[in-house]
Amino acid sequence: MTAGASIDTTENEVTAMTDQTPVLRLASISKTFGTNKAVDSVSFEIRPGEVIGLIGENGAGKSTLLKMLSGNYRPDQGVIEVNGKPQQFRGPADALRAGIGVVHQEQSLFTNLTVAENIEVNTPAGRGGVSRLGLYNWRRLNADAARALDLIGSHLNPNTHVSDLSFIDRQMVEIARAIRVSASSHTPPLVILDEPTSILERTETAILEREISKLRDIGSVIFVSHRLDEVLRICDRVLVMSNGRLIADRPSRETNEAELFRLMVGRETHAAVRNRTSVQPGTVPVIAVKNLSRQGEFSDVTFDAFPGRVVAVLGTSGSGRESLVRTIFGAEAPSAGIVTIAGDESHRPSIGHSVKKGIGYLPAERKTEGMFGEMPADENLTLTHPAGAAVGPFELPRRRRAIATEWFERLDIRPRTPERMLGDFSGGNQQKVVLAKWLNSPELSALLLDHPLRGLDPGAAETVNEQVRAICDAGTAVVLIPDTIEEALEIADDIVVMRDGRISGTYDLGHDDPTTLDLLERML
Amino acid sequence: MSATVTEASPETGAAPRARRAVIGRHAWQAIGPIVIFIAMLVVVAILTPAFIGGGGLAIIAASSAPILLLALGQSMVLNVGSIDLSNAAIALLGAILLALALGPLAAGAPIVILLVTTLFGAVNGLLVAYFQVPSFALTLGTLGIFQAASLVTSGRTTVYVSNNGQIVSTLYQSGIANVPITFWIAVVFAVLLWILMRYTRIGRGLTAIGKNESAAIFSAVRTRALKVLAFALSGFAAGIAGIVIIAQAGSASPTGLGSDLLLPAIAAALIGGTSISGGVVNPLTVIFGALTVALVPIASSAIGIPTQAQSLVYGVVIIAIVALTMSRNKSSIVK
Numbered sequence: 001m002t003a004g005a006s007i008d009t010t011e012n013e014v015t016a017m018t019d020q021t022p023v024l025r026l027a028s029i030s031k032t033f034g035t036n037k038a039v040d041s042v043s044f045e046i047r048p049g050e051v052i053g054l055i056g057e058n059g060a061g062k063s064t065l066l067k068m069l070s071g072n073y074r075p076d077q078g079v080i081e082v083n084g085k086p087q088q089f090r091g092p093a094d095a096l097r098a099g100i101g102v103v104h105q106e107q108s109l110f111t112n113l114t115v116a117e118n119i120e121v122n123t124p125a126g127r128g129g130v131s132r133l134g135l136y137n138w139r140r141l142n143a144d145a146a147r148a149l150d151l152i153g154s155h156l157n158p159n160t161h162v163s164d165l166s167f168i169d170r171q172m173v174e175i176a177r178a179i180r181v182s183a184s185s186h187t188p189p190l191v192i193l194d195e196p197t198s199i200l201e202r203t204e205t206a207i208l209e210r211e212i213s214k215l216r217d218i219g220s221v222i223f224v225s226h227r228l229d230e231v232l233r234i235c236d237r238v239l240v241m242s243n244g245r246l247i248a249d250r251p252s253r254e255t256n257e258a259e260l261f262r263l264m265v266g267r268e269t270h271a272a273v274r275n276r277t278s279v280q281p282g283t284v285p286v287i288a289v290k291n292l293s294r295q296g297e298f299s300d301v302t303f304d305a306f307p308g309r310v311v312a313v314l315g316t317s318g319s320g321r322e323s324l325v326r327t328i329f330g331a332e333a334p335s336a337g338i339v340t341i342a343g344d345e346s347h348r349p350s351i352g353h354s355v356k357k358g359i360g361y362l363p364a365e366r367k368t369e370g371m372f373g374e375m376p377a378d379e380n381l382t383l384t385h386p387a388g389a390a391v392g393p394f395e396l397p398r399r400r401r402a403i404a405t406e407w408f409e410r411l412d413i414r415p416r417t418p419e420r421m422l423g424d425f426s427g428g429n430q431q432k433v434v435l436a437k438w439l440n441s442p443e444l445s446a447l448l449l450d451h452p453l454r455g456l457d458p459g460a461a462e463t464v465n466e467q468v469r470a471i472c473d474a475g476t477a478v479v480l481i482p483d484t485i486e487e488a489l490e491i492a493d494d495i496v497v498m499r500d501g502r503i504s505g506t507y508d509l510g511h512d513d514p515t516t517l518d519l520l521e522r523m524l
Numbered sequence: 525m526s527a528t529v530t531e532a533s534p535e536t537g538a539a540p541r542a543r544r545a546v547i548g549r550h551a552w553q554a555i556g557p558i559v560i561f562i563a564m565l566v567v568v569a570i571l572t573p574a575f576i577g578g579g580g581l582a583i584i585a586a587s588s589a590p591i592l593l594l595a596l597g598q599s600m601v602l603n604v605g606s607i608d609l610s611n612a613a614i615a616l617l618g619a620i621l622l623a624l625a626l627g628p629l630a631a632g633a634p635i636v637i638l639l640v641t642t643l644f645g646a647v648n649g650l651l652v653a654y655f656q657v658p659s660f661a662l663t664l665g666t667l668g669i670f671q672a673a674s675l676v677t678s679g680r681t682t683v684y685v686s687n688n689g690q691i692v693s694t695l696y697q698s699g700i701a702n703v704p705i706t707f708w709i710a711v712v713f714a715v716l717l718w719i720l721m722r723y724t725r726i727g728r729g730l731t732a733i734g735k736n737e738s739a740a741i742f743s744a745v746r747t748r749a750l751k752v753l754a755f756a757l758s759g760f761a762a763g764i765a766g767i768v769i770i771a772q773a774g775s776a777s778p779t780g781l782g783s784d785l786l787l788p789a790i791a792a793a794l795i796g797g798t799s800i801s802g803g804v805v806n807p808l809t810v811i812f813g814a815l816t817v818a819l820v821p822i823a824s825s826a827i828g829i830p831t832q833a834q835s836l837v838y839g840v841v842i843i844a845i846v847a848l849t850m851s852r853n854k855s856s857i858v859k
């Protein structure tokens with residue numbers, strides 16, 4: 001009895017304290033790697049119930065800052081205070097105990113385990129815990145997990161295997177895991193969401209936004225995203241980082257997208273109004289897809305990609321649009337149909353053949369399919385199309401460096417060190433190098449872009465879009481799988497909408513003017 | 525948080541993390557094997573000064589030639605992320621076939637042997653690349669086949685060169701700087717491979733496969749043809765190793781000189797800085813890997829370590845050197 005009473009009092013103390021003290025207070029936090037100040041004297045506070053947006057270009061220091069909050073890095077200087085108590089995290093477990101939970105950009109769930117096992121993976125063992133002497137108490141495990149899910153308003157069955165869940169449901173499990181430890185210790189949690197929406201579809205984003213507003217009732221949130229409209233909609237305050245420093249702290253209602261872009265990137269957005277025309281009759285398509293099918297992915301797809309035009313392929317995650325583009329490139333095998341590239345018909349496209357015909361493909365999975373992290377950037381760039389950096393079988397390292405330097409300048413790839421390993425660059429700059437690998441082709445006839453802007457900050461995204469427009473104006477055909485409908489409406493000349501593996505609508509933006517809602521209807 | 529701060533910042537650019545430690549790692553990859561070899565040589569010279577003066581270096585170089593050749597072939601295969609367990613068996617089979625063929629074919633025999641062993645390697649490569657048999661399992665199988673072929677062709681005895689033996693034996697008996705030509709052939713082969721790896725598109729493609737095979741496929745690198753090439757090079761190198769064995773011994777047998785070269789050659793490739801998971805190779809440092817592997821048994825008997833303990837010393841030293849020189853990333857998983 002007495003033990004129970006004492007727990008109650010501490011609980012009350014904690015609640016009482018959080019009413020005045022900030023959930024998190026950072027005082028002059030710094031972290032240096034070698035000669036580079038990744039985070040330079042950053043200070044801010046988060047009050048209970050606040051949702052904070054954290055934005056900045058790739059490499060601005062956001063990740064390093066988050067890693068110090070999650071206990072992965074130790075700050076060189078400065079103080080981290082959680083609920084008024086200074087903390088020195090020796091590892092992620094300490095941060096969790098203090099109530100800081102991180103939902104990482106790349107999902108980190110054990111897909112072969114159940115929802116409950118995933119949520120409870122960090123909870124301490126022992127008396128009252130979910131496991132004792134290394135043995136699970138399944139009933140308690142499932143009950144505790146259900147309670148954590150309930151806090152964020154999710155009704156997932158704790159016994160489901162994570163591999164059976166959709167992406168957005170997995171995200172819910174991650175959030176439940178992030179708040180699980182603090183839920184049991186009755187400290188209000190601070191949940192850090194690191195780019196949770198970058199690979200979510202539009203409808204799923206709406207669900208996540210609802211979840212975030214629920215988190216507001218039980219704790220605070222740091223929301224990291226590159227989508228400025230979302231940040232403004234969801235967050236109370238926006239923090240902007242650049243070159244390791246906190247350069248702005250704005251309440252959401254006192255700022256706008258244009259200002260945030262300028263703060264982050266250091267220049268105005270280039271207002272881009274695309275001059276659209278219809279396809280001229282008689283134009284020969286670069287890529288003609290006829291009745292193309294792939295078992296279990298898509299069927300009977302017919303469309304053309306014309307020189308100088310961007311075709312955006314829209315669809316939800318089950319639409320088969322990614323598989324369609326990979327099949328055109330030759331990475332997956334079609335079960336029926338014909339792909340004609342520059343007049344050359346084929347039932348069985350192959351990557352080697354496509355590349356010879358001047359086709360390029362920017363994969364969505366950059367790290368595994370697009371680049372060699374442990375290879376210098378200039379070698380990555382000239383691997384497929386050496387274009388002057390090779391004479392016959394022999395390479396010319398100095399020419400290679402010169403060509404790479406030119407692309408670094410043109411695409412504003414930073415830092416300007418093409419000899420550095422590509423893996424050491426930030427995501428946005430890696431993506432620019434992978435793009436340059438195809439742009440370096442002297443005869444690029446078509447470029448297939450699979451989620452080219454995924455995870456890119458607005459500045460890098462704008463550079464990529466500018467290059468896409470430039471090659472388009474030079475007569476290259478572009479097939480684009482965009483992240484959002486807005487992206488399609490901004491850059492495309494033609495739109496193909498797919499639903500359940502079939503085309504459900506095509507638009508020539510030269511004379512059609514579909515609204516977002518029109519397109520959404522065709523997708524769902 | 526003031527406006528002035530804002531204007532100043534974005535120009536300098538987002539520099540990635542400085543990685544001073546990495547530069548050290550790369551430098552060590554280049555000179556580590558040389559440093560280790562020289563350090564061991566110094567230790568031996570201090571313990572037994574007579575070793576260096578008494579032509580010890582020439583003995584090491586001569587005995588390292590077959591190991592070096594096999595290690596170079598192995599490093600090409602390791603570089604594309606595979607392994608060739610059959611190359612030493614190919615070398616031995618090549619040596620036996622050469623001993624049989626030298627009489628009838630004279631100077632044509634070495635050329636035929638090189639063609640045959642290159643073909644053996646290419647078949648390994650074809651099966652790995654086109655039928656996607658894991659190289660470890662496949663070459664374990666072909667290792668057995670080649671060993672069986674050695675037993676059959678040799679009739680389980682030592683095969684002596686009947687005629688025209690001088691065609692290859694001169695390679696061992698004449699030398700440059702007191703070191704047999706056989707060693708210099710291996711060195712020239714290493715230099716050629718180095719040029720291939722450093723200055724040609726083929727070399728870039730081979731390394732790309734080892735670093736990230738999916739990305740190589742998506743970059744239109746001809747991954748399958750290049751894998752076949754890597755295994756064919758391993759077979760070719762094994763063929764030269766077979767010729768070197770005959771030049772050195774004048775005979776070949778399934779249990780004689782060259783029958784236990786597989787693991788020393790893998791050790792030499794690793795000590796020479798080749799990554800066991802692929803994507804990192806420098807044929808020039810493999811030379812010092814092979815010299816080191818050849819030095820250990822010769823030096824341990826020169827120092828006077830009892831015969832029973834030599835294999836123990838060999839094992840311990842090899843583990844220590846591989847641990848010191850092996851190419852690996854800070855956080856990567858080593859299998």
